[in-house]
Amino acid sequence: MIEQIQQPWPWYVAGIIIGLIVPALLILGNKSFGISSNLRHVCAACFPANIKFFKYDWKKEIWNFFFVGGIFLGAFLANHYLMTNAPIEVNPALQTELAQYGITNYNYMLPSELFSFEALFTLRGFIMMVLGGFLVGFGTRYAGGCTSGHSIMGLSNLQWPSLVATICFMAGGFFMANIILPWILSL
């Protein structure tokens, strides 16, 4: 049993558990699943700067900080107690592609060549961490939600604007990963 838990979990186990978070949050307190709103609540709490978009009672949304705190704790627990030291298995075609850019470390879930404090002082690392993060924060709020709020919660509630958003998430991702990212990685 413990050995099974230490192996990477299959997609259907993860999918079922994540899907059940939708009714869990609704039944526990009428909360719609969504994570990117936290970024807005941080702005509203710390830097509202008299901007209309950040003038609301963020304390009413405090449950979302508790939820994200749980994500942090869960990741900590899983990383400390439920992992093996096996490297991440990656599709050979992707390995070949990444090797061209000097990315060969598969010991961690994030390539240390791109996401580390050392990488921050390289041009491509700076672009990936700083510009990438900016696009995530700007884009999710502009779209009114992220993978959880639109793709899972919105689609579960059969909202067609969420389908539009999800299609655009995927289209943007395909374009970036296949057309632009190779250029960034070669910097």
Add this chain to the structure above:
Amino acid sequence: MNNEKVQNIDSNTACVNASEQTHPGWYNLKYTLVGILFGIVFVKAEIISWFRIQEMFRLQSFHMYGVIGTAVVVGAISVFLIKKFNVKTIHGEVIKIADKEFNKGQIYGGLLFGFGWAITGACPGPLFAHIGAGFYAVLVVILSAIAGTWTYGYFQEKLPH
């Protein structure tokens, strides 16, 4: 843009707190428990892995499609059952889910988030899980995401919606 439209976008982008009841602060710990389960799944199913996201956007693996697809099916069945049987919350409230209203932000913002997703290999949830899993440098990515959200708020009324 008229005021009413801004109002709509506002309610659309806010995480709507449908509950009208007030509870002591520690009641929120129930959401922490759900979050812990989510965080464990994020790590154990390698959803927070940059490599899994790259495989997804290159059609080199079914994994992420399986995760998101299954989650949507389970979520949709759950919402259907909640509505059909008029399920109440544990505090006896009627469950309300706000509709998503369409605006062009879902297209422009959706594409921009897609770019960021492919670069960082993470949507907002996994970013928080990265910190828990010990990738402290991702704090830079989160701060940058907060700056991005703030910038959106600053320019919101000037952006096409």
